[in-house]
Amino acid sequence: MSQNYVRSETKGIDRYMIATSLGALLVGFVFRWAVSIGSYSGEGKPPMFGDYEAQRHWMEITYQLPVKQWYVNSTENDLLYWGLDYPPLTAYHSWLMGFIGHKWNSSWVALGSSRGLETYTHKMFMRATVAIADLLVFLPAVVVYVAFCQKQRGSAASIGLYIATHVLFPGMILMDYGHFQYNCVSLGLFCWAVIAIMAKKDLLGSFLFVCALNYKQMELYHAFPFFFYLLGSCIRSDSLFQGLSKLIMVGATVIGSFTVLWFPFLRDIDVALQVVRRIFPVNRGLFEDKVANVWCALSVQFKWRNYDIDYLLLLSTASVLLAVAPSSLLLLLRPTRSNFKKSLLISSLTFFLFSFQVHEKSILLAAIPALLTLHEDVFACGWFLLVSVISLFPLCVKDGTVIAFFALAVFYYVWLWDVHDFAPVRRSPESKWSLSNLLTIASHASVIGGLGLCAVSTVAAPPQRFPDLFPLLNAIYCCAHFCLFLLYFNYRMLFDRATPIHHTPAKTKRKTQ
Numbered sequence: 124m125s126q127n128y129v130r131s132e133t134k135g136i137d138r139y140m141i142a143t144s145l146g147a148l149l150v151g152f153v154f155r156w157a158v159s160i161g162s163y164s165g166e167g168k169p170p171m172f173g174d175y176e177a178q179r180h181w182m183e184i185t186y187q188l189p190v191k192q193w194y195v196n197s198t199e200n201d202l203l204y205w206g207l208d209y210p211p212l213t214a215y216h217s218w219l220m221g222f223i224g225h226k227w228n229s230s231w232v233a234l235g236s237s238r239g240l241e242t243y244t245h246k247m248f249m250r251a252t253v254a255i256a257d258l259l260v261f262l263p264a265v266v267v268y269v270a271f272c273q274k275q276r277g278s279a280a281s282i283g284l285y286i287a288t289h290v291l292f293p294g295m296i297l298m299d300y301g302h303f304q305y306n307c308v309s310l311g312l313f314c315w316a317v318i319a320i321m322a323k324k325d326l327l328g329s330f331l332f333v334c335a336l337n338y339k340q341m342e343l344y345h346a347f348p349f350f351f352y353l354l355g356s357c358i359r360s361d362s363l364f365q366g367l368s369k370l371i372m373v374g375a376t377v378i379g380s381f382t383v384l385w386f387p388f389l390r391d392i393d394v395a396l397q398v399v400r401r402i403f404p405v406n407r408g409l410f411e412d413k414v415a416n417v418w419c420a421l422s423v424q425f426k427w428r429n430y431d432i433d434y435l436l437l438l439s440t441a442s443v444l445l446a447v448a449p450s451s452l453l454l455l456l457r458p459t460r461s462n463f464k465k466s467l468l469i470s471s472l473t474f475f476l477f478s479f480q481v482h483e484k485s486i487l488l489a490a491i492p493a494l495l496t497l498h499e500d501v502f503a504c505g506w507f508l509l510v511s512v513i514s515l516f517p518l519c520v521k522d523g524t525v526i527a528f529f530a531l532a533v534f535y536y537v538w539l540w541d542v543h544d545f546a547p548v549r550r551s552p553e554s555k556w557s558l559s560n561l562l563t564i565a566s567h568a569s570v571i572g573g574l575g576l577c578a579v580s581t582v583a584a585p586p587q588r589f590p591d592l593f594p595l596l597n598a599i600y601c602c603a604h605f606c607l608f609l610l611y612f613n614y615r616m617l618f619d620r621a622t623p624i625h626h627t628p629a630k631t632k633r634k635t636q
Contacts, residue, residue, distance in 0.1 A: 140283060143284070146283070161523070166241065183232035186217075186224075187234040206401065211398070220252050264318065268321075268495065269285045294508075294515060295307065296527075313331075333376075334384075344474040346470075354370070405479065410480065414598060416598075418439070443477045453617065464495055464499075465616040468612055486514055576596060
C-alpha cells in the first residue's frame with residue numbers, strides 16, 4: 124500500500140513538473156514572439172543594414188554558391204558586405220534556411236538583387252527560423268537540465284519556477300528575437316554538452332561541444348573547462364590503462380567530429396586556411412563598440428587604436444591565460460561536476476573581460492553558465508544576470524528595442540525578487556548592518572542604479588564633445604561589476620565548501636518544507 128502511495132505521489136509530482144514546465148515555455152514563447160514583431164538590427168539603415176541582413180545574406184551565399192566559395196572573396200561574394208565569418212556548422216545551417224527560403228520565395232535568396240530585403244513576410248520567415256531553432260535546441264536543453272541535473276531539486280513547483288527563470292532570461296530574448304541572432308543554437312548545444320558531462324557521458328559531451336564550437340567560435344570561452352575536466356577525469360581514472368583509453372577515445376571523438384564538420388573545406392588547404400582567417404579576423408580591433416569589458420573601460424585612459432595589433436593580441440591572450448589559470452588548475456586537480464560548472468562561469472567571464480575582439484552580446488556566454496549554477500547561489504548569480512542584461516542596453520538602443528528592454532529587465536528583476544527571495548533587507552536575528560544585509564542593499568542599489576542610468580540615457584542628450592558618454596558609462600559601470608563577480612566566483616570555487624554570500628531557495632520550495 125505504501126509503495127502504491129509513493130508511486131502515485133511520484134506521478135503527481137511528475138505531472139505537476141510537466142505542467143509548470145509547459146506553462147513556463149508558453150509564457151517564454153509569448154515573450155519571445157512579442158519582441159520579434161518589433162525592430163531588429165539594422166532595420167531601414169542602408170547600405171550595410173545589420174545582423175538581420177547578415178544572416179539573410181549568408182543564406183543566399185551558401186545556397187547559391189559552391190561550398191569552396193562560401194568564405195572566399197569574389198565578385199559574387201563580397202566579403203566586405205557581411206562576408207561569412209562563423210564556422211562551418213553555421214554555414215550548413217544557413218544553407219538549410221536558404222534552401223527552405225528559396226522553396227517559399229526565391230526572391231529572398233536572389234544573390235545580387237535582394238540586399239536589404241525587408242518585407243513583412245520575409246521578416247516572419249526569419250523570426251520563425253529562430254523560434255524553431257530555439258524550440259528544438261535551447262529550450263529542451265534548459266528543461267532537461269533543470270529537471271534532471273540540479274542537485275537540489277526540491278518540489279515540482281520549485282523545479283518549474285527554475286525552468287521559468289531560465290526560459291525568461293531577457294538576454295537571450297533580446298539578442299535572438301530583437302537584435303536577431305541564433306545564439307539559441309550554439310548555447311543550446313553547449314547546454315546539451317553540459318548535460319552529457321553531468322550524466323557521465325563524456326564522449327557525447329565532447330561531440331556536442333565540438334558542434335557548439337563549430338557553430339560559433341565564441342564557444343572557445345567554454346573550452347578550458349571542458350578540456351581540463353576531461354583531462355582531469357582521465358588522470359584520476361582507476362588505472363593507467365583506463366585513463367589512457369579514455370583519453371584516446373575522447374581525442375578520437377574530438378578529432379573525428381572536427382574532420383567530419385570541416386571535410387568539405389579540408390579537400391583544399393587554401394580554402395581551409397581562408398575559413399580560419401575569416402573565423403579569427405584579428406584586424407578588427409581589440410573590442411567592438413562600447414562593450415562592458417576591461418579594454419573598453421580602460422580606453423578612456425589608453426588609446427588602444429594607437430598600439431600595434433600584435434601587441435594587443437599578445438596582451439589580451441596573456442591576460443586571459445593568467446586570469447583563467449587558477450580555476451583551470453583546480454578543475455584539473457579536482458575534476459568534479461560542481462567544479463566543472465563553476466569553471467564554465469569563470470572561464471567565460473574571463474574571456475569576456477580580457478579576450479580579443481569581444482562583442483556586447485558575448486556576455487550571453489557567461490550568462491548561461493550563471494543560469495546553470497543559479498540554484499547553488501541564487502543571490503550572486505541572479506545579481507550577475509541582471510547586470511549582464513543592463514550591459515546589453517546600448518545594443519538595444521541601436522536595435523530600437525528599448526521598450527522591450529525595460530519591460531523584460533524590470534519583469535526579470537521583480538521575478539528574481541519575488542520568486543527567489545532576491546529581496547531587500549528582511550527582519551532577522553542579525554544586525555541590520557550585517558554583511559548579508561549590506562550586500563542585499565548593495566545589490567538592489569546596483570541594479571536600480573544601472574536601470575536608472577539606462578533610463579537617463581534615453582531622455583538626456585550627451586555633451587557634443589562626448590557623444591558616446593552614456594554607452595561608455597554603461598560599459599564602465601557593468602565592467603566594474605563583472606570584475607568583482609569574477610573575483611567572487613573564483614573565491615567560491617577555491618573554497619567551495621563556503622556558504623554563498625546569500626542563498627535562499629525559491630518560495631514554493633520553502634513553503635513545502
